[in-house]
Amino acid sequence: MSTLDQAQQRYAASLMNTFGPPKLQLVRGAGAHVWDADGNEYVDYLGGIAVNALGHAHPALVEAVTTQLQTLGHVSNFFTTEPQVELAEKLLELVGGGTAADGRVFFTSSGTEANEAAFKLTRRTGRTHVVATEGGFHGRTMGALALTSKEAYRTPFAPLPGDVTFVPYGDADALAAAVTDETAAVLVEPIQGEAGVVVPPAGYLAAARSIADEHGALLWIDEVQTGMGRTGRWFASEGVRPDVLTVAKGLGGGFPIGACIGLGEAGALLQPGNHGTTFGGNPVACAAGLAVIRTIEAEGLLERATVLGERLRSGLAADDRVTEVRGAGLMIGLDLSADAAAEVVAAGLRHGFVLNNTTPARIRLVPPLVLTDADVDALLAAWPAILDDAYAASDASDASDIAAGKDS
Incomplete structure (x- = not known):
């Protein structure tokens, strides 16, 4: 054998x-x-x-994780650490194109957890309706799965949290027709990953921004796969400001970490008692995220x-x-x-x-x-x-x- x-x-x-x-x-x-x-x-x-x-085994990542683990490995979210705050500040700087954006960061352990946080955040608007896209993938937990259109993933676990409408990806007219004054958020990926790297028409994200603004909805951009330099830019949505941006995957370079970033008023929607996480913001994971960003910049x-x-x-x-x-x-x-x-x-x-x-x-x-x-x-x-x-x-x-x- x-x-x-x-x-x-x-x-x-x-x-x-x-x-x-x-x-x-x-x-x-x-x-x-x-x-x-x-x-x-x-x-x-x-x-x-x-x-x-x-x-694999990049010296900068190995050193960052090893050094941090020798000092503090885990402290819970009753406390903070320098890596946690510094990484949040750095992410807001990257989102702001070099100037710290007005926003707040919620750290998680994965992309699906970042999207769960964002989903809960949208409910704090007082609305429940979300418009997402066909072919999109946002995770496998129940909330994130409710936003993922693939029936093979969804059907075995129905009923899922509602009120979600799916529209064809890249079709701005279909998006405009689905969003109403009762819509909490418009959810899109700047490039669909699991669907096979599907690129939308030029101007699609800008149209999504305009449609969300027209109805007072949040624009939520899922950059779990596209973010952190994957597309040759820090974020593939660069040039279109979201209200909520979710990242993970490349952020930790292999160490589990994700983030839900709320910009402007969206950054204040989650308040004490609204959400939580055990490992999110862990100093080792945040040290890994900082090492990834610094290395991308340096190299x-x-x-x-x-x-x-x-x-x-x-x-x-x-x-x-x-x-x-x-x-x-x-x-x-x-x-x-x-x-x-x-x-x-x-x-x-x-x-x-x-x-x-x-x-x-x-x-x-x-x-x-x-x-x-x-x-x-x-x-x-x-x-x-x-x-x-x-x-x-x-x-x-x-x-x-x-x-x-x-x-x-």
């Missing part, structure tokens, strides 16, 4: 089956590379699903994300089996000419690359921001062979399905 087979057996016997069998047993990482238990090396183009902004990773993203999109699109490439910075989605995305992921592993499929014909790439030119060159060189293998496997599977159908 292989090392992976053994790991999968132990996993199945001890963990709830919420994710299916693991594809690999990973044992270490460095930069944008990871190694499995058998010593095989992979370039990580998934990055913990847009989490590992600094890759020029926003500019690198832009340059490498352009190279990747251009190179991947050169193969005619890729019908569309979308995205910004190091958040890239592409469509295939066949439903072979799962086979592309499997072939990618065989060639030494961790890739991700979001739908049967869509691939998502969200690698660490520390990706190198050599890492980009390696994927582009292997890309035609990966597609060759994947399409051959897909064709073989289709032929097998047809044969099985004829036999029945």
Whole structure:
């Protein structure tokens, strides 16, 4: 029995089956590379699903977490610490484009928890109606799930907290028709991640801002996946001021942390007793967040994300089996000419690359921001062979399905 087979057996016997069998047993990482238990090396183009902004084992992140843990690890929210306040101040500065924005931060341990906080915050307006978008993803807890449109996620757990209306993403007219004077908030992602890196038309976020203003509703922008430099900017919504902004994933570079940021009057909607968290604002997590931000600034990773993203999109699109490439910075989605995305992921592993499929014909790439030119060159060189293998496997599977159908 292989090392992976053994790991999968132990996993199945001890963990709830919420994710299916693991594809690999990973044992270490460095930069944008990871190694499995058998010593095989992979370039990580998934990055913990847009989490590992600094890759694996970045010295700045290791030092920050280690140093903080040697002083204070956890103190509860009866107290504060310097990392907590400093990170809140820094996030408000980033949202304000270099000048501290008028707002307040609520720290959490994850993106879904940040969205739960934001959802509760919207109720403090005295309204209950939220307009969200089809294809959006905001988390798996009951409140966040109520804002996520995918029926396969929602149906097993109905009834969910209401009053939510879903409209087509990118359609400003549909958004305008759905928002009323009873709407508490308009919720959008500046780029949809789980849907396969779907980019809205130019002016969509500005239209959402205008529509929310017309009806006295909050504009809530979910930047859990797009934020913290992923798109080559600190926030993909830059240029459109939200009332509520949620971030997580890349904020801690792999250490669990999220934040719900309320701007202007929205920052005062949650008051003592309205909400809480055990681990949110933990000094170790906040030290990690500060290390990530400082490193992105010091190493020029926003500019690198832009340059490498352009190279990747251009190179991947050169193969005619890729019908569309979308995205910004190091958040890239592409469509295939066949439903072979799962086979592309499997072939990618065989060639030494961790890739991700979001739908049967869509691939998502969200690698660490520390990706190198050599890492980009390696994927582009292997890309035609990966597609060759994947399409051959897909064709073989289709032929097998047809044969099985004829036999029945």
